[in-house]
Amino acid sequence: MNLSGTVDLQGTSGNFGGAVNGNDHDLTLNFSAPTTIDGGSVFSGLANLTVTGASNLDASIETSGVQTYEGPVTLMGATALKGKAGVFNTGVQGDGNDLVLNFTETVVIDGDSVFDNLGNLLVVGNASLNSSIQTNGFQHYAGTTTLLGDTFIGTGPSGDVEFGAVDGSHDLSIEAGTGRIDFFGALGSAAPLQSLNLASASAVVAMETLAIDGTGGTGPGLRLGPAVGNVNMAVAGSTISNAAQEGILLAGGSNGTTLSGFTISNSGASGVVALAGNYGGTTFSNSTVTGSAGSGFASNNADGFTVSNSEFSTNADHGIRFDAAKNSAARENVIGNNGKYGVLVVTSDSGQTTSNISVESNFIGTNSSDESTPNGKSGIWVLGQTHGHGTVDDVSITGNTIANNPVHGIEVWSATNVTIGGIREDGLTENKISGNAKFGIALTDVVNGAKVLGNTLTKNTQAGLWLNSAKGATVGHFGNKRAPQIDQSDFGIVASGDLSNTSITGSRIHDNVHAGVQLVNAKHLSLFRNTIEDNGPYGVLALGESTQSQIHGNTIQRHEAGVWLAGASGLTVGSFSGLGNEAHVGNFIKDNSWVGIVVQGVTATDNVILSNHIESNVYFGIEFVQGAPSIAVPRLISATTDQVVGRIQGEEGQKYLVQFFYTSATESADGRYAQGENLLGSQEVTIGSDGTATIELDVSSSEMVAGDIITATATSLVDSNGVDVPSLSSGFSQGRIAREASSNTP
Known part of the structure; x- marks a missing residue:
């Protein structure tokens, strides 16, 4: 059929099984029954085409102008539409057939229209979307896509999705099954998306930046659905702001994923959240997370996540939170000015466990310029099985700089096999802990297997190290520089309570204001082969019941009193028995300006002083005062x-x-x-x-x-x-x- 002018065909039904040559004229098809263009028909040379009612297509239709489909479109076979513009007011039902839209102007899929059950969909030019588009195969949008409203893209069990650039302040949700999603252009560069939900895919790649502004939205800014893995969003300059919930939510496992280069601000929940699942080889890095209503990063029962080279600040809760996490790491981050803890390692559910966590080479409460950026509480808190929590085991804290926090630098409570530090001055494993308002390191309750090795603890206000009924801990080591150096606090070490199976060995404790070591009702503690020198009045000050605690093998020098037992009882200074080859475990107590050892008060009973090397103390080697039993x-x-x-x-x-x-x-x-x-x-x-x-x-x-x-x-x-x-x-x-x-x- 050839058109010699503008044609308006009306009637009950219209069926076209052959070719139509429009000769650059308009064609309107207005039938009460669906218009059928079938049998591989070719419509070409038309100016504009309007189909006022429903249509059934199995054809190639080309116009120089606009194609308007006012009623529902059903595909009877593979269909290709080409022209200036295409408008679909009621949607397309594909019946599993392919559709190609090749328009020079933007393809508009607007209103409540739905593209459903297509085979494959290819949009060659630009598109404006406000609808649900469902295919059983791939969807490719080669041009710029603008979201006119919230849009859903679904490709069945395994269809790929490709976009060029995408803009528009609305939600975009994609389900690709086991297919992959590729973004070849920037997302939200002209108008930030309100949210991006990647509900399912085997892989996701973003070649350009992503911009999301969640203002007015209801969910996360960027969501990766359960098991959406192999995601690569790593172009520097991506932004997510004002999300109603999480800035980024990984909803349940994501292997081999790289998220990098983000600035995430003002999230309504935590900035980044990883929910339960396997995250082997997954990293969040080179990003900044600020102003979150929750934590900067929160891992909940996630296995294998690494957070690195990022900044977490001004978040209401914690900088980084590992909860029931496993095989995860926080590495080379800057964490400061958060409302609670810089890093929290915890198991909130008593039936869960946290294990194999590494916190290494971070700046916490400070930065590389030594600026003060204190978190609201301690720099790091490792909270184990107490007060209804589950177990925390195998945590390594090395190479960090932790300063200026208003409570402690590092706090470990009822967690096991926690290693803090390594070798001093190696540039890798030594923690530098300074200027915290209470203690540099605090260990509380049963901490079996805990090791405090080569750390530098300086200028922490109350003490460098507090052992608070800490059972099963090893502080220090005989090896060179594998023990703490503690200085310029009120006390170098404060130890109290039942300290069964806990020892302090090989540490250098010097230039503290009041005492190198203060023991307060400290029982079952071994203080062995430490160098305690040049502290304030006391090298070691012991008060209260000290049953089965032993001070042996130490060098204690240049104080007013080397060891002062102020009402302390049950303490051994030197060897337990004083016989045989135990002579080497005596202390070297010398060059103190008053006395080597003072035993004070009537309650200072059952103290044993054996096998020590006591010399050059100005007045007395050992003195008993104020009714001390002797x-x-x-x-x-x-x-x-x-x-x-x-x-x-x-x-x-x-x-x-x-x-x-x-x-x-x-x-x-x-x-x-x-x-x-x-x-x-x-x-x-x-x-x-x-x-x-x-x-x-x-x-x-x-x-x-x-x-x-x-x-x-x-x-x-x-x-x-x-x-x-x-x-x-x-x-x-x-x-x-x-x-x-x-x-x-x-």
């Missing part, structure tokens, strides 16, 4: 380079362990009273019926020389299940100058 001090009668002899008084049958010491004449000149630089040996004696016992020690094989000063101490022994154990010690005896033994005299 026992009889041995009296030395003679001392030669072969033998030391003396006596001790007591009740009949009482057993004592007597220790003998010598101090070189040079060292003893620095103290006003005789002390004990080196242990000569020990002897157990029992008081006889006359209330005395002779003490004597063969020292012929010792390194002592004539002129050295000899002293002795006594420690009472009490029976405990058939074993004599040390109970209470004396101070030093008067000193005796050792004479050359007669057998050695020519």
Whole structure:
């Protein structure tokens, strides 16, 4: 059929099975029954085409002007429409057939119209969408797509989706099944989207930036549906602002995903949320998250997520929250000015667990320019199985700079196998923790397997380290720089409560205001081979019940008092037994401006002082004051380079362990009273019926020389299940100058 002018065909029905050549004239088809263009028909050369009612198409239709389909369109076969513009007022029902829309002007799919059940859909030019478009195959939008309203794109079980640029302040939702989604142009660059919901896809790639402004919306800014993985949105400059809920929501697992280059602000919930699922190989990086009503990043039962190289600030809750998370990391982030914790590691559900979490190389409460950006509470809180929470196990906190927070730098409560720090000055694993208002590190309750290794803790107001009934923790290490350095706080370390199976080893504790270590009712603690020096009045200050705590192998020097037991009881300073090869576990207590060890007050009972090296303290080596319990001090009668002899008084049958010491004449000149630089040996004696016992020690094989000063101490022994154990010690005896033994005299 050839048109020689404008044609308006009206009637009950119209069926076209052959070609129509429009010769650049308009054609209107106005039939009460659906218009059928079938059999591979070709309409060409038309100016404008208008179909006023329903239509059934299986054809190629080309116009130089506008194609308007006022009624519903049903595809009977593959259909290609080409022209200046296309308008679909009521939608297209595809019946599984393909549709190509190739218009020079924008294709408008508006109102309540629905494109449904298409095979594949190709829009060659620009499109304006306000509808639901459903295909069983791919949808490709090659030009710029403008959202006139909220739009749904569905491609059945496996159809791909491709867009060029997309603009428009409305919601775009895409379900691609196992197909992939590709954005080849910018999203929201001219008019930010209100939201983007990628409900299903096997892979998503955005080649340009994404801009979302959620003002007036109701959901997340960007949503990745459950198991939408292999997402690559990594072009710097993407923005998500004012989302009603999350800025980005990963709704349940996303393997191999990279989200990078985002600025996310003013989200109505958390900035980024990862819900339960597997996130192996997934990262959120190189982004900024600010002003969220929740946390900056929140992981809830997510496995395998890494958050890196991003900034989290001014979020109402936490900078980063790992909750029931596994195999996840926060790495090289800047986290400050958040309302609560910089990083929270927790298991809110008592039936869940958190494990294998790494927090490394972050700035928390500060930044690389050393600016103060305190979070509302502690820098890092690892909260384990307490107060209805589930377990937290295997957390590594290394290489962080944590400063200026109003509570603690790092707090660990009832979590197990938490490692804090590594090797000082290695530039990788050492935490630098400074300027926090309370404690640099605080460990509370059962923390079995916790390790505090090479960290620098400086200028934390109350103390560098607080052990609060912390059981099962290891602080420090014998290895070089694998122990903390703690300085310039009120106290270097404060320890209190039941500290069973907890030890402090190899640490350097210096230049703190009041004391290097303060023990407050600290029981079952081992303080071993630390260097405690140049602190305020006290090297170690112990108060209250200190049952089975031991201070041994330490170097304690240059204080007013090296060790002050202020009403403390049950403490061992030095060796537990003082016998055999245990001499090496005594402390080196020297160069203190008043006294080496002070025992103060009537409650200072059952303190054992054995095998220490005490020298060059200006006044006393050991002093008992204000009614502190003691026992009889041995009296030395003679001392030669072969033998030391003396006596001790007591009740009949009482057993004592007597220790003998010598101090070189040079060292003893620095103290006003005789002390004990080196242990000569020990002897157990029992008081006889006359209330005395002779003490004597063969020292012929010792390194002592004539002129050295000899002293002795006594420690009472009490029976405990058939074993004599040390109970209470004396101070030093008067000193005796050792004479050359007669057998050695020519």
